[in-house]
Amino acid sequence: MPETPQRPARNLPPLSLHIPEPRYRPGDTPDFGDIEVPAVDATPRPGEATKPDAMRELCYGLVRVLDFDGQAKGQWDPRLSPERLRAMLRNMMLTRAFDDRMFRAQRQGKTSFYMKCTGEEATSVASTMAIDRTDMVFPSYRQQGILITRDYPLIQMMNQIYSNRGDHLLGRQLPIMYSAPEHGFFSVSGNLATQYPQAVGWAMASASKGDSRIATVWCGEGSSAEGDFHSALTFATVYNAPVIFNVVNNQWAISSFSGFAGSERTTFAARAVGYGIAGLRVDGNDPLAVYAATQWAADRARTNNGPTLIEHFTYRSEGHSTSDDPSAYRAADEATAWPLGDPIARLKQHLIVLGEWDEARHEAQAKELDDLVKMTQKQSEKLGILGHGMHQPFETMFEDVFEDMPWHLKEQCAQMLAEQEAKFGPDWKPE
Amino acid sequence: MNMIEAINSAMDVMLERDPNTVVMGEDVGFFGGVFRATAGLQKKHGKTRVFDTPINECGIIGVAVGMGAYGLRPVPEIQFADYIYPGLDQLVSEAARLRYRSANDFICPMTVRTPFGGGIFGGQTHSQSPESIMTHICGVKTVIPSNPYDAKGLLVAAIEDNDPVVFLEPKRIYNGPFSGYYDRPVEPWSKHDASAVPEGYYRIDLGKAATVREGEALTILAYGTMVHVTKTIVEEMGIDAEILDLRTLLPLDIDAIEASVKKTGRCLIIHEATRTSGFGAELAALVQERCFYHLEAPVERVTGFDTPYPHSLEWAYFPGPVRIATALTKILKD
Numbered sequence: 001m002p003e004t005p006q007r008p009a010r011n012l013p014p015l016s017l018h019i020p021e022p023r024y025r026p027g028d029t030p031d032f033g034d035i036e037v038p039a040v041d042a043t044p045r046p047g048e049a050t051k052p053d054a055m056r057e058l059c060y061g062l063v064r065v066l067d068f069d070g071q072a073k074g075q076w077d078p079r080l081s082p083e084r085l086r087a088m089l090r091n092m093m094l095t096r097a098f099d100d101r102m103f104r105a106q107r108q109g110k111t112s113f114y115m116k117c118t119g120e121e122a123t124s125v126a127s128t129m130a131i132d133r134t135d136m137v138f139p140s141y142r143q144q145g146i147l148i149t150r151d152y153p154l155i156q157m158m159n160q161i162y163s164n165r166g167d168h169l170l171g172r173q174l175p176i177m178y179s180a181p182e183h184g185f186f187s188v189s190g191n192l193a194t195q196y197p198q199a200v201g202w203a204m205a206s207a208s209k210g211d212s213r214i215a216t217v218w219c220g221e222g223s224s225a226e227g228d229f230h231s232a233l234t235f236a237t238v239y240n241a242p243v244i245f246n247v248v249n250n251q252w253a254i255s256s257f258s259g260f261a262g263s264e265r266t267t268f269a270a271r272a273v274g275y276g277i278a279g280l281r282v283d284g285n286d287p288l289a290v291y292a293a294t295q296w297a298a299d300r301a302r303t304n305n306g307p308t309l310i311e312h313f314t315y316r317s318e319g320h321s322t323s324d325d326p327s328a329y330r331a332a333d334e335a336t337a338w339p340l341g342d343p344i345a346r347l348k349q350h351l352i353v354l355g356e357w358d359e360a361r362h363e364a365q366a367k368e369l370d371d372l373v374k375m376t377q378k379q380s381e382k383l384g385i386l387g388h389g390m391h392q393p394f395e396t397m398f399e400d401v402f403e404d405m406p407w408h409l410k411e412q413c414a415q416m417l418a419e420q421e422a423k424f425g426p427d428w429k430p431e
Numbered sequence: 432m433n434m435i436e437a438i439n440s441a442m443d444v445m446l447e448r449d450p451n452t453v454v455m456g457e458d459v460g461f462f463g464g465v466f467r468a469t470a471g472l473q474k475k476h477g478k479t480r481v482f483d484t485p486i487n488e489c490g491i492i493g494v495a496v497g498m499g500a501y502g503l504r505p506v507p508e509i510q511f512a513d514y515i516y517p518g519l520d521q522l523v524s525e526a527a528r529l530r531y532r533s534a535n536d537f538i539c540p541m542t543v544r545t546p547f548g549g550g551i552f553g554g555q556t557h558s559q560s561p562e563s564i565m566t567h568i569c570g571v572k573t574v575i576p577s578n579p580y581d582a583k584g585l586l587v588a589a590i591e592d593n594d595p596v597v598f599l600e601p602k603r604i605y606n607g608p609f610s611g612y613y614d615r616p617v618e619p620w621s622k623h624d625a626s627a628v629p630e631g632y633y634r635i636d637l638g639k640a641a642t643v644r645e646g647e648a649l650t651i652l653a654y655g656t657m658v659h660v661t662k663t664i665v666e667e668m669g670i671d672a673e674i675l676d677l678r679t680l681l682p683l684d685i686d687a688i689e690a691s692v693k694k695t696g697r698c699l700i701i702h703e704a705t706r707t708s709g710f711g712a713e714l715a716a717l718v719q720e721r722c723f724y725h726l727e728a729p730v731e732r733v734t735g736f737d738t739p740y741p742h743s744l745e746w747a748y749f750p751g752p753v754r755i756a757t758a759l760t761k762i763l764k765d
Contacts (some may be wrong), residue, residue, distance in 0.1 A: 201497025231490035
């Protein structure tokens with residue numbers, strides 16, 4: 001083994017290596033008092049055609065609309081109708097009800113895996129409501145709110161989660177990795193930030209064809225460290241692609257805090273500065289701010305003013321996934337100490353302040369949505385759950401590797417069918 | 432036409448025929464590519480159809496995936512196959528899997544063109560042969576032409592294919608076939624039949640090998656540059672060898688291989704890539720699985736060595752005349 005190089009005896013101070021460390025660990029009492037939360041009217045709203053170098057401050061501030069009393073204020077207020085606000089609230093509540101039910105289903109052993117977006121519902125729901133139904137969305141794995149907002153059938157989401165015989169993806173994908181082209185929802189990948197360049201490519205294709213559709217894409221703050229993220233931003237700025245980059249900064253990438261993606265030095269929105277892209281840092285728990293920022297970016301993209309990077313400053317209230325135990329690495333009550341509150345509670349309060357909602361209606365709606373999810377779950381489970389046998393015809397395993405099956409896959413398929421026949425007999429059918 | 436011109440012609444034909452075809456890559460636009468494979472295409476078809484990209488292979492392939500999902504047929508160029516590695520995740524995890532994971536919701540009809548192989552004093556980062564990596568990815572087709580006529584027909588078929596294709600261009604034979612003797616001048620393609628390349632549209636279906644030479648003494652499986660090197664040595668030694676040019680490694684023409692080896696009873700596999708886990712290992716396994724009782728001698732491999740591609744010692748690395756002649760002598764001695 002080679003010897004470790006020794007420091008030469010020189011009269012210079014020793015260098016030191018910085019290893020980031022989150023401020024709070026299990027047992028600590030979190031205090032987020034130092035997080036700067038600007039007033040709702042503190043952030044100006046520039047015109048959609050503003051040059052990126054004139055809006056750098058927006059990468060370091062926080063676009064906010066709803067104050068903590070539930071009032072909408074400032075230049076960013078999107079002035080949505082009460083009907084629209086109630087629809088937004090419903091989508092967010094349905095997303096949460098779905099998450100809770102599916103989380104429980106995983107704990108009951110009905111599927112292998114689930115990922116909740118608790119506390120982050122605004123980032124996907126409000127963002128989706130601010131773009132056109134025909135725009136293409138390249139989601140990451142915590143954007144179930146997009147499908148729910150676009151009225152994708154809940155039962156199809158559940159069928160995918162259960163890998164049952166109704167699963168449109170034939171049991172091939174990990175639960176929650178949906179695909180829904182007719183709802184403008186790109187197939188979710190298990191690798192992170194890979195969809196960033198793909199969204200740019202889609203947006204470039206749309207622009208080159210003279211289409212009017214734009215693309216939006218998602219990653220977490222952790223995976224903004226991936227090379228694909230930076231490739232995408234380079235291509236987007238070079239070709240002025242009509243794309244919106246969403247970075248959901250929920251503070252945690254499994255057990256790594258955002259410092260390991262570089263948050264100790266700058267904001268994630270400020271990544272845009274080096275690329276000459278417009279950047280917005282947004283209160284991700286403020287549905288109206290998310291809506292307003294996305295609408296701004298969409299208008300910008302649609303008028304050939306180029307891409308926008310939006311950092312949604314939020315907090316991951318739950319574990320990374322059902323395979324994760326956040327109590328092992330972070331302070332127990334961080335979520336409640338988070339200074340920006342809960343997005344559903346904030347929107348509810350706003351509607352109440354407007355006189356367009358009340359506690360009784362809220363409770364009734366929560367129950368209605370919970371019942372809807374429960375009823376859907378029962379229907380889905382009739383089509384099977386993961387672990388109750390195999391739900392797809394065996395030969396589907398070999399289909400769609402290529403458009404047409406080459407000889408070697410045909411041979412392997414025949415081999416597998418013979419193995420299964422030896423095991424289950426010739427009359428076996430999917431459950 | 433030489434091979435570069437034939438490849439250029441294939442893209443020209445497809446840009447003309449299909450408004451969804453786009454050509455992209457480093458330097459491919461105004462300049463026409465470092466090997467000139469895209470020369471004149473931007474001028475003829477416009478900047479949105481043929482355009483330069485940043486030096487970013489992950490971006491080039493990733494963007495092409497998104498374009499394919501939109502409905503275009505991107506033909507990205509990676510300037511040297513050695514540079515494909517930064518873009519490999521987009522190829523392996525995204526392009527190759529998209530159809531499967533989305534159950535046909537989304538497809539990725541892209542053709543990644545890239546020059547590969549050695550013999551041009553390119554050193555270790557301009558000479559590699561990564562074909563076995565490509566064939567190990569489920570969902571990608573791998574094509575390697577060995578002459579201008581095939582290059583055009585196969586590239587047209589690749590661009591028309593609805594699956595991702597890696598199109599590896601043996602750059603040593605862009606201008607003319609290579610004898611294997613580095614000190615002999617290359618005879619330009621214009622002196623060979625394969626230079627007769629039709630101007631218009633034609634295609635050669637993927638998955639079909641070509642019989643370069645019929646023979647009875649043994650079967651030689653080769654592709655790309657090695658087809659020509661092999662042919663030279665066989666003719667010099669006066670051996671009655673049957674040479675198959677595989678042309679596509681995946682899908683592979685197993686029927687042609689099986690029929691030939693059963694006829695001759697001997698099989699020699701020749702490739703330039705490194706030996707261990709090279710595509711020759713796959714071929715050797717297939718041949719012994721299917722033709723064992725017809726074999727008169729063990730299947731032999733002639734390959735590059737398991738070292739990075741050396742610069743100044745390139746011709747000692749290259750599986751040239753001596754290595755091939757030695758293997759031929761050995762396999763034919765019984």
